[in-house]
Amino acid sequence: MRVISEYINNDFKPFLISESVSEVQDFFAENTFSHFPVMENGIFIGCISANDSETFEFGKTILDYRYTLEGFFVRENMVWLDVLEVFARHNSNIVPILNENNQYIGYYEITDVIKFLNETPFLKETGGIIVVEKLAVDYSMSQIAQIVESNNGKLLGIFVSEASSDKVQVTVKTTLGGLNEIIQTFRRYNYEIISEHNEDDYLNNLKERSEYLDKYLNI
Numbered sequence: 001m002r003v004i005s006e007y008i009n010n011d012f013k014p015f016l017i018s019e020s021v022s023e024v025q026d027f028f029a030e031n032t033f034s035h036f037p038v039m040e041n042g043i044f045i046g047c048i049s050a051n052d053s054e055t056f057e058f059g060k061t062i063l064d065y066r067y068t069l070e071g072f073f074v075r076e077n078m079v080w081l082d083v084l085e086v087f088a089r090h091n092s093n094i095v096p097i098l099n100e101n102n103q104y105i106g107y108y109e110i111t112d113v114i115k116f117l118n119e120t121p122f123l124k125e126t127g128g129i130i131v132v133e134k135l136a137v138d139y140s141m142s143q144i145a146q147i148v149e150s151n152n153g154k155l156l157g158i159f160v161s162e163a164s165s166d167k168v169q170v171t172v173k174t175t176l177g178g179l180n181e182i183i184q185t186f187r188r189y190n191y192e193i194i195s196e197h198n199e200d201d202y203l204n205n206l207k208e209r210s211e212y213l214d215k216y217l218n219i
Contacts, residue, residue: 004080007112008097008105014039015048017063021056028053037096037107038062038069044096044104046071073098076105080116083108122157128179131161131194132186133169139191141170147189148174151181169194 014037015024027036028050035047046069048062056065073096074083086095093110117123132144141158148155153174162169174182183193 004078004083004108004113004116005076007108007116008076009109009112010106012036014044014096014104015062016040017045017061017066019062021053021060021062021065022058024048024053024056024062025058032093034091034093035070036094037073037104039104044073044098044102045069047092047094047096072096074108075100080113080120084113084117087113120157122173125156125173126176127156127173128176128197129195130172130174130179130183130186130197131169132172132191133167133194134191136163136166136168139168139170143189144170144172144186144191147185148172148182151178151185153178153182 012027012031015027017038017040033050035049038045038048045066048065048069052065052068062069070090072086072090072092074086076097076099083095087093087108087110095108096104097106097108099105144158145155156173156175158170158172160168161171179197183197186193
């Protein structure tokens with residue numbers, strides 16, 4: 001089984017707190033990182049932002065701007081979805097990694113995490129994607145899974161893709177068999193189908209009736 005820790009990177013060493021602003025600016029000018037880790041006496045103390053560094057005075061060091069460092073990181077044993085959440089929350093394309101003893105061991109790049117995601121069955125396996133919507137107080141993940149599996153479908157992935165105070169949208173990926181039956185069962189359980197499907201008999205019948213009515217009215 002592949003694990004995200006295979007993508008731990010150490011191509012570039014972290015900044016030292018004593019490094020000059022000019023060195024930091026040169027580094028970010030040559031690389032596309034949004035942030036990069038900073039160490040003090042062998043201890044990770046935060047990430048310096050590329051955008052922030054552009055405003056720093058040329059003759060100073062990172063120490064002079066310690067207050068701007070951002071303290072986000074992930075653990076080496078975290079699952080890929082939690083790692084991806086840290087990337088998103090901090091709008092970063094790099095995330096430092098600490099072990100259970102808080103020792104710095106490297107960093108993840110967002111491009112590597114996307115590669116890992118692309119190898120998961122949710123994206124790699126052939127299947128159909130259905131987006132359903134229901135009132136937040138009424139939807140049930142177990143019910144959604146049961147609807148898919150009771151129609152001989154196998155779940156490849158399921159997650160809440162949108163949510164508000166009153167409604168929730170859930171994205172479901174399933175094997176292609178019985179897709180139309182799955183869609184119609186969702187409707188019987190009062191889920192609204194947000195995605196469009198060629199296999200959707202309900203919408204196809206509505207379209208045929210509409211076209212027939214248009215022809216009848218134009219006679």
